Amino acid sequence: MAATGFHILSAVGLRKHKHSLGVSLPPARRLSVSVSSFSAEQWRLERLGDSEKRSANNFWDYLEAARDFISRDCGDDGPSRWFSPLESKARCDGAPLLLFLPGIDGNGLGLVRQHQKLGEMFDIWCLHIPPTNRTALPDLVGMVETTVKSENQRSPGKPIYLVGESLGACIALAVAACNPEIDLILILSNPATSFGNSSLQLLAPLLKLLPEQLDLAFPALLSLIPGGPLKRMIAHWARGLPEKETAANIYQDLVTTSTFTSILADTFRKETLLWKLKLLDAAALFANAHLHLVQAHTLILSSGNDQILPSKWEGKRLRKILPKCEVRSFKDNGHCLFLEDGIDLVSIIKATSFYRRGSHQDYISDYIPPTFSEFNKSYGVNRLLELIMGPVFLSTTEDGKVVRGLGGIPSEGPVLLVGNHMLLASDKISLPGQFVHERNINLRPLVHPMMFTRLRDGLLPDVSVYDTLRMMGSVPISATHLHNLLSAKSHILLFPGGIREALHRKGEEYKLMWPEKAEFVRAAAKFGAKIVPFCGVGEDDFLKVVVDYNDQIKVPIVKEVLKRVTEEGPGVRGSVEGEEGNQDFHMPGVIPKWPGRYYYYFGKEIATGEEELRDRDKAKEVYAEVKKEVERCLKFVKQKREEDPYRPLLPRLHYHLQHGLLAQVPTFPF
Template sequence: MAATAFYMLSAVGFRNIEHSLGAALPPARRFSASVTAFSSEQCRFPRLVDYEQPSAKSFCDYLEAARDFIRPEDDNSPCRWFSPLESKAPCDGAPLLLFLPGIDGNGLGLIGQHQKLGQMFDIWCLHIPASNRTAFTDLVGMVERTVKSENQRSPGKPIYLVGESLGACIALAVAAYNPKIDLVLILSNPATSFGNSSLQHLAPLAKVLPDQLDLAFPSVFSLISGAPLKRMIAHWVRGLPEKETAANIYQDLVTTSTFTSILADTFRRETLQWKLKLLDAAALFANAHLHLVQAQTLILSSGNDQILPSKCEGRRLRKKLRKCEVRSFKDNGHFLFLEDGIDLVSIIKATSFYRRRSHQDYISDYIPPTISEFNKCYGVNRLLEVIMSPVFLSTTEDGKVVRGLGGIPSEGPVLLVGNHMLLASDKISLPGQFVHERNINLRPLVHPMMFTRLRDGLLPDVSSYDTLRMMGSVPISATHLHDLLSAKSYILLFPGGIREALHRKGEEYKLLWPEKAEFVRVAAKFGAKIVPFGGVGEDDFLRVVVDYNDQIKVPMVKELLKRVTAECPEVRASVEGEEGNQDFHIPGVIPKWPGRYYFYFGKEIETGEEELRDRDKAKEVYTEVKKEVERCIEFVKQRREEDPYRPFLPRLHYHVQHGLLSQVPTFPF
């Protein structure tokens, strides 16, 4: 049957699609084949790179491309796959990404994302012509055949299904039919909520209104979608200069007119009636099969979706699907991927949803953030950096103490071992400084609670830790430490764990480390350099007034803490004593007048074959590291008393005189 046939076209075959749609597109409208290669070495080593291109496709590019995809001669043409020329995947073993479009059906919803996605995936987009009348179950069958075929061709790799609205329902149905195939679903505003949307009321209206109002529906649809209209309002609110505002508003009016025209061509009366019928069938089918979906799923929900109640639907699907996470975008509308500021690559990286094999490999699958991604992650911390004005000191090979990180070894593997300050506040300053000064992306070993939960409960959602995952955090384990060292990474390790980060009253800067030399022999296997360091300053900001010992005296609170702790994977469950007690709680603290943070990196300690063969020698090195950390802490605690800029007001005065980005002096050394 011609209506249900489809063609699998490679990146080279995109020109065949242009030919099948009629005359070839003008050069300005063709998808560019140029892309900056993101090499496998860049994928492996934790250094920041900037592989982004300034020529990302805009909403206007989407409109131009969509106009060329709507051709009268395309009547009864079949659905087909196409792969944008600009998205050729440079990394070996890049997984396949199948984009399943929404109600528009043109398959161009990721046009602004093709260039970056193409550096991580092999992208195929499904095109459903406006005149096509393929039933929902047949669409599912077509995608399913592609999934099975590609899974047989590359059985060890996952297949990504990225779907929006209608496409999300197709992805859920395919996943329900194929629970044994390794699928990763990324669903934007799924149409599983169609039964509760305002769209369902359009179908009966389309049947009774006269033919003269045939174009009214696309116009209304363009208004409730809000994409171009939101841009126009934003330019008024932004308060741009008069000439620039007029130019922007004129461009937005043209864009809105073009968008409405394209919708009119895409959603003629009969087509709109069919699409609404298709959405209804898709929602019913997908909802009936949710219990069969085993795939790892990420739901992207827009809080300002005027077409579907996506915000509530994200929460509902989170409870229905077994392996599901939700990310909310409260100010965005229905066409999420076409809106400014939405970067699917950054979302995938921050949620740790990128993998090339059946299991997540936090080393080989890790792609460092770009410079712009780093700036977005740490932009919210700029004010804190100004308030804390952290001081960084390091020790060179000849024992000299220098300001900054000049004493940190230039080649990995390097294991930075130090004390956790209260509430792990050291995570704010350390990664940013290493990036700014040395272009080194630290790989912190963190508690698994930042990646997964055993059950839902009272702990913050894992989305709270997206920034840390983007910057390279890895769940702590011996295996991950081994793999990071083998990749010559710069690793940040706090042996005291959350017991040290959530310490009791009177335990400021006390090392609460386990007795066993957990990390020394692993470091010795790779000849890693161990750099002990001490962090001081949290007692200048917060004081603990209600600690864990106080809280467990209240039976109700004690039971609550047990429930919270049971939500997360255990760490050091076999370790006896206080060091093995990793119960979660939030200490009661009161703020103090802002002081200053200090980080002092001691002299590096070499490791080698001797520590690997001899357990006693490894224990000696462990003791040496611990003593050096304590020495660093004591050095800073004493010398900070000589710092005239330790109080906040002198630092503020210095910033007023020399600028917010200036480096505030400290004690002499």
């Protein structure tokens, strides 16, 4: 593996702001950190650019950077200060400001594995608190607050992100509580607001009994960090490498650990840790006392295996107190979440729709398509379902020829793909991923807003279950968002039947339940968009509805529960009368059937233009044409699938055994 390097610049990136920061900036320092890079498939590099050419830093890079920071601070009673972790040329101009507030270590390098990817979305500043620094909590909060106010005045239309871990999370909450009028977004990892319920409170009395130099403290602490020495050594054995290679790797880790921990133990003396614990206690008390004042949009990242703080329960507690709070849980991870393998803060921010550049969320300009690794991780969970469903994709070229795959879909947008919703919206599993995989097109599905927000907690599943759909580009359905997507020349996925069609009743398979208004046609005509009607067939080969909505509302208690559940999420089509406007949430009772196969058939595109925009009657004619084409596609596929020898699951599995899992299984003649 080739080695490359980047530089962490202390204060240089902020020197032009030194008057507005209100802090004393030390002389610029340069710290070289070695990281690894790797080569990948040409498709990956062409599609995703430089961000995927860089490998994330590892745990040892954090230790090396911390060693240099700490060794330079030995004997330095200088103030806490900001530093920029990236070269000025690597920073994202015009991006929101991200302030990283460290945990008890105070070095500000907790995001070292995330810097490169974050730098493509944010202007990053990190807070560094030297080990010998004894800045009191009010002064630390005041320093961050001064920076926040100054940057808000300089860029009033942009949000400011406060990313804090442990102690830093408490400081972020304190700043947000004191400045509710400033547009802040909080991302808090294992907040130390739970300090009062942690075993750390028992540590201070023990420290007072120990000698001045805590020679064994840091090796013990490091062994608790997932990704640290102990876990790395175990991982070497689990890899199954030859014994000599395994022994060499473990020996190298032991040497490296010994070097780093000796330096850290020389620096983190007893009085330093005692001060940090006192600071943690004060920060937790202040933050908890002011939680009711926090109005900022907040994302809590809770580790289920945190050995230092009871973070698993703390996330749930804060979720109930903070009005604009979401929680994401990581059940197998420990306290130092950002340093662990598999944790990508950028992916988390994108999947939770927490990224915005302006005062309001813009699902077009703020959307960042998934990288190759993000796509594989998000889409990978559907691989088994894809194998079972064995989806067939057919499309129609401009000359009317039906082809296997998506070759008939127009490459240039705006394109509006309009089709029927299959049961439980299972069509969202295959379509977005297939468009990326086959055509390198980011499909933007218009979905129910309940996938993004809740009016109150209740029986609906947590919005976190829809993170994959958001990562892949889903947008809450509205006339404004449709207009903006068409303006951006996107490929848009629209199901006019909504959840009424996705949660249909017994005997309603493949029945279109579209509203009468042809508004999506007039919206498409405004931008000259092409409309591609399509159908999805196959749900009746997998599930059978045995208890539907009509059965459920006959039971008074169940009817009342369904009413409350529906009120938990934002409504749509409130003005539409009849069954098409019935968007009540419920879960149909279904029984599985022996798996068959899914089919998607995209018909011939329909052009739109000024005539449909000016003439409502003409728009209605096009609307009727789209609906008729979807019904034609449904009829065609339902008939032709009877000729598919690979419609049952077993013949497809047999074909894969002979030709490989990635082989395209044949289908009916067309």
